[in-house]
Amino acid sequence: MTTTWPAGLPRSLDYPAGSVADLLAGTARAHPDRTALIDGEVRLTYAELYERSLRVAQGLRGRGVAPGEAVAVHMPNSVWFTVAYYGILLAGAAVVPVNPTQPPLALRRQLDDSGAVAVLSHPLVAARLAPAVEDGSSSVRLVSLAPPTAAAPAPEGEAAPAFAVAVVAFDELLTADAAPATAVDGDTVAHLAFTGGTTGVPKAVRVLHRNLIVNVLQVACWRSAAVPYSDERGHILLRQVPGAVTPHHIPLGAATGISIAPLFHGMGMVSQSAFVAAGVTMTVFGRFDAVGYLDTIERLGVHAVTGSPALCHALLAVPGVRERDLSCVRVVSSGSAPIDPAAVAELAEIFPRAVISDGYGLTEATMGVAISPLDSAMPRPAGSTGLVLFDTEVEIREPDGATPVAAGERGEVWVRGPQITDGYHGHPELTAAQYADGWLRTGDLGTLDAQGWLSLVGRAKDMLIYKGYNVYPGPLENVLREHPAVAQASVVGRPHQEHGEIPVAFVSVKAGVPAAERTVLAGELMAYVAQRVAPYQRVREVTIVEELPLSATGKILKTELRRRAAAS
Template sequence: MTRAWPKSMPPSLDYPDAGIDRLLAGAARSFSDRIAVRDGEETLTFAELYDHVLRVAGGLRERGIVPGDVVAMHMPNSLWYVVAYYGAICAGATVAPVNPAQPACALTEQLQDVGAGAVVTHPACAAALAGVDVPGVRFVVCVSGTAAAPAPASPPPASPPPAHQETVPFAELLAAAPLTGYATDPEQVAHFQLTGGTTGRSKAVRVLHRNAVAAVLQAACLRSATLPEQDAEGGVFLRPVPDALNAYALPVGEGATIAVAPLFHGMGLITQSVNIVLGQTTVMVAGFQPDAFLADVERHGVTAITGSPAMYYALLASPALDKHDYSRVLMAVSGAAPIDTKALSRLAEVFPNALVCEGYGLTEASMGLAGAPPNPTVATPVGSVGIAVFDTRIEIRSPDTHTVLGVGETGEVWASGPQVADGYHGQPELTAEQFADGWLRTGDMGRLDEHGHLFLVGRAKDMIIYKGYNVYPQPLEEILCSHPVVAQAAVVGAPSANAGEIPAAFVVLRPGVEEADELADELMEYVAERVAPYQKVRDLRVVDFLPLTPTGKILKSALRDQLTEDAATAH
């Protein structure tokens, strides 16, 4: 237990020996008449959601889906995504959420890699799926459009499905008799969480039911000052710890959140289950529009916001930022990538009643490893991503020798805990490399202070070696973002014949700032005044935007490729 652990909370949770479906079963009994999901004018209460889920599970079983089969989710966020995900889970299947916007070649690879036997899709992306011939896929289910995910008025012509595939309307699954007497195995894979592919071909991470349950309960209990229990029928519910509650803790069975993170991403998928066990209403929206999002925060009485830095930067730049009431927001958590502390300070002003903080995790840990608790013994310092969550150990080790380093020393972040996944599907060598002796090598570089607060300095692969010196990009990005004209910044290594690599920055200016010829020099001098000589930014480019992955991470490989191409052209 760290010295900063929240007051009156135990350091460990009693995790139920249950599958992730038991979280929904408990919520259906605890919050039966509360709205669980809202999608435009369509709503489902927790009881209705569970009934729909069991019907879908029954319909999948009728069509030959048995425990251990893989059902892929190939669609945008909507009310039906939640129903389909839990329906497949209750049928005993393993879910494979895939990015619906990816090209057919990448989709084919992913469906083959996970061994998909069925796919649930949506009218907006079904045409692309129809041309994908994966022999193991026996049938395709198509959901209907909703307000959050409307069906196209004129859908593109689809190729005829392969002869071995049947097309099934989702309505047929919903018309099936509810599945009863099922039991999910905590040791079975709940879902294959596909990595973002920022460093190459994506990998399917094996998230077991017990990993997912642990990840959900770690986040939910830390945010709401509660402990998990099971009812007489095995459903999981949360019991408040009165002495641990404070103004920032999320109340159970109240409030709402808006689903912005895509549900094919680990943060979006696990957070959806966090919302369920907390009894929060999830509001589905048609894509992310900053102005509309801010209006929805007020209209729906949103109490918790979770998203990537890209989302928060867009909110801060919105002209509607000062037009709405955000007093009900109790928590705003940024994850998936680093966010600068100046942006966090501005967000704290926008959401005055909220705990505004970063969380830290990765796909291989189901979702989270560290976060800022709402009622800490020692306040979370600026620039920290928080402390290790329940039952989680974080160590800083030498990247070369893997020896544990001391307080304040920078090295690679290693972690262990019940949420750490089972490895990579079908890749034993890579699993052995990343998951070693019960520990996960995160690939992130960071340090711990004397209270257990974790500070990150960047990815190991993003470290820049300038004339033999290690230069970490994140501190340089933080300094750049502290300048009043800078909205976002990314620092990468540019090839150099004399130095090996030099720190090069890409900068997005704040709205209304006109670029001047001397601005690049001014920003580089601004950094130079605040760092050691070997850490100085030696090339800086002002750009209109930074390339992002679908989940909001800066695609630094694209920036490095641009610098490499420019260097080759120059010679």
């Protein structure tokens, strides 16, 4: 049991029976006229968001989509992604969120693996979808294309592709009657969410409705210092806890945020519903523009900023960012990968009234496992990702997967809680390897100290062995980021005939570092690290790059860096 916990909050929540549909209905009733989404000229209140989602649900039912069937959302971020997402859930179907930028062959595999019967897509990415269903042999029998918006504009100069299946305009789905939501039980699948997982094999995680609503409430109550309850209609709402709320917590029905995380990813989808629970007004961003992002924060007085470490680094690199007035921001939440302490310190400079909150989660745990407290009186230890959420347990274990390590010692992170999902769809052997007795083997390496602070040092597969010593990339990356010239850094292992593996680093530098300095920077960085770590941990080579390769969710692609290291 932890000895550190946010003042006034219970350690366990009483979760109302119901689903995310009941949560959206509750917010629509509590805050009907509050703006839910802003996407350029398109604005939807919470009442309108709920009503349009009910119409999409009925439109899908009217075209043969049955409860329990899978429907893919193949869209960039836009207001219509959110309407499509809730519409599918309100129809009793399972959402299959897919990366809209992936090539047709990868998309076809995901459609086949999930058994999706319909795809809600967008003209901007329809050209990738058409080849994936062109032969008519897939499970897909219906495609619908959403209207362009500011966040997801129409493609330039591209003719609309032809599809080998039935096509219906998204606007036509919206003309259906707003019939009641289809009832679902907690063991029904809500998401078939694809992840590379700890084995690197693409597979769909079975996120059940009970997993989803619990994790949404865990995150929402943490961020708002609240507890959930049901009203007389069975709608789910939040109530803030007197004495627990700080200026950094998200006030119910009174805050503004920015939606920038990809909504096809667990962080984006689950965080979206957590913001819905709090009645937050969200401005939807499509293609990321750091200057435009900062302009929006200042113009709207944004309370909550969320994103990945890559987004945070991009904001820090904007010229003149320290001259802006960003005092409206009260919480900066970073997720999808650990954020280094040096970046946390810099973010605190440009967001002077904000708590910098890190978070840890994974798709196999629906989304969230641990989050830093939103209380400036509880500064987290350097490098920590936060405290474990309500009703969630974490154990750090030896590689055998059975033996717990002592407090503060490194090992593999295992998680147990009501948000742990039902396993991998169609892969019982992979499920058996990662899920055991209610526990999830995450494949992440970390520590858990005696006060309950969780820290991550990397992935088990990213750890390298140099002359028999375990070398963890995370601490080395943090040291490199402390150098004043470094913007981002990633350490990987390169095979070595004599030593097993050697640590090598890829580094991008901050704007303004002269080219002449870059030529000597690699050697300087190796010496910088050597002064701060044990001899076996020293970085043996540094490569300066313009930018590090990133996934769509802002994670550094270490597989690509290992390939470059092996080839150099």
